[in-house]
Amino acid sequence: MLRAVVVAALALAASPAIAQDGAQLFNMQCRMCHSGSPMGPSLAGVAGGEIASKSFAYSPALKAKGGVWTDESLDAYLKAPTTFAPGTKMLVSVSNPTQRAAIIAYLKTLK
């Protein structure tokens, strides 16, 4: 709940540059697990790349998905991870569609 309020406030204050908004959201909600942390896989090249293909102890659920991360599948996963891949280890979701789009735009810049 508190996080939702903080994120809403951030969205109001954010600049129009969408990937830049995504960077801010990523820094607040994702970086702690996805930037060199053993808590989550690296997201470099994740957009357009194969699902669950990094050296990381993925859940069987995400490994079983197969295919590549598209805009659509990233959006579905971030909206409702446990619906997209029941049993996934990632429980963090982003309920706001505009924020999901901004985060996905930012993920595409991670090479």
Ligand code: HEC
């Ligand atoms: C508490 C730690 C944590 C946070 C915070 C977190 N994630 Fe994750 N993320 C994970 C874990 C763990 C996995 C692997 C899930 C699995 O194996 O089921 C994962 C997997 C992913 C994947 C798939 C990676 C691949 O190699 O296929 C994407 C994309 C992703 N996260 C994006 C995000 C985004 C965007 C955010 C911020 C909104 C975020 N994550 C926040 C822990 C986290």
